[in-house]
Amino acid sequence: MIQTNQLKYTYSNTTKISFPDFNIGAGDEMLILGPSGCGKTTLLHLLGGLLPNQEGKIVINGQDITDLKGRKMDKFRGDNIGIIFQKPHFASALTVEENLAFAQKAAGNQVDKDRIKYLLKRLGILQHLGQSPKKMSEGEKQRLSVAMALINKPTLLLADEPTASLDDHHAESVIQLLRELSAEENTALIIVTHDSRLKTAFDGHVLNLKPLH
């Protein structure tokens, strides 16, 4: 489903990052673990085609994404990849439902209200359907981020420190929902974190990144 080969990224002469190769199948899950500054966000952004690939290969569903630029990468991402960023970002002038409908249209899909309601119900935030995301708590916003990332049925879900802004209780419930929904929809799930408490839950499916210096 996704394979990397000899992936490297250089920000400047002083910051060169080499990533270990990995290979995960459809519906698999993996935790990318490492200390602050080791390159976790960089790797996730490379996998999502948000940073131009400089060296090495990333193959997703048989497509080498190194070959995709601009609109072609945007289309590929819309069809295949969902991303959850460290901090949720939504259009606060739109309702929760409109945000999700916008995400469907932006990926070139028809608005599917049943899918919107299904995900919001599954994530326990259906009561916010007609409200602005501004009115939601941090935990609810992070669950809306999960809905936004899954709305177009991606085959790969990338999550960057999805629990960074949450307390332990909310963090655990977001991770559990992410894993449950990914498993139900056969979506491969890659979570980046510096939180080694998650390690045991992922049962060996962990990619450890080393400190740069």
Ligand SMILES: Nc1ncnc2c1ncn2[C@@H]1O[C@H](COP(=O)(O)OP(=O)(O)OP(=O)(O)O)[C@@H](O)[C@H]1O
């Ligand atoms: N735009 C940039 N320009 C120059 N150097 C950068 C840039 N972005 C990141 N870096 C450097 O690249 C390295 C990896 O950064 P990255 O954000 O990928 O790490 P991280 O593991 O996600 O860190 P954290 O856990 O703190 O979010 C760091 O040393 C950082 O200083």
